[in-house]
Amino acid sequence: MTAHQPRTRGRPPAADRAHVTAAALRLLDEEGLDALTMRKLATAVGVQAGTLYGYFPTKTALLTAMAESMLNGCRAAADEIADPRERVLTLARSLRTALLSYRDGARVYAGTHAVGPNTLGFAEALNGALRESGLDAAAAMKTALLVLHFATGHALEEQAAIQSGPDLPVGIDRLREAIQDGDYPHLAEAQDHLTGADFAELFEQGLRLLTADLP
Structure with missing residues (x-):
């Protein structure tokens, strides 16, 4: 009998959060902040809209991650x-x-x-x-x-x-x-x-x- 690996609980991997954040920044450039919705972002990433809330429970959390990414290399x-x-x-x-x-x-x-x-x-x-x-x-x-x-x-x-x-x-x-x-x-x-x-x-x-x- 093959043992199943236990499912990891908690926040999704950082790499996945980074991928979603990068996609959000691309969508921001293409359509602007007013058009940036979790549904559109989910489509761009290729996942269900509900899946995004595992990475970012609110849009504010997403915007905060985007702001953090914008300052990469700023100093x-x-x-x-x-x-x-x-x-x-x-x-x-x-x-x-x-x-x-x-x-x-x-x-x-x-x-x-x-x-x-x-x-x-x-x-x-x-x-x-x-x-x-x-x-x-x-x-x-x-x-x-x-x-x-x-x-x-x-x-x-x-x-x-x-x-x-x-x-x-x-x-x-x-x-x-x-x-x-x-x-x-x-x-x-x-x-x-x-x-x-x-x-x-x-x-x-x-x-x-x-x-x-x-x-």
């Missing part, structure tokens, strides 16, 4: 930089680049609380650089959160503008018209900067302001 560019301030800048740029690398990447990342090595490693590197710059633990954490929120929010605005498509010029024209009635003189004077912003330039300016007090 690598800063690891060899000696100057702590430059390391902070490089990490912030890497986060923005990572989020912009996926359609709706910033929307996926915002609000997640991943505890994987990519996310925690990035946070540790950012906090470490801020501590080396001379900040105490509390100030370093607060500054790190400011940098994270700035990079995420900036990426959200960038991707929203990109995805506005043909609606963007219409919105800009309406804004220009609305500020010409004399009630908003400061906005009218700066309208070219208001409606023709260079996102990369604005991001760098924001980083400089956030890190201005670092040595």
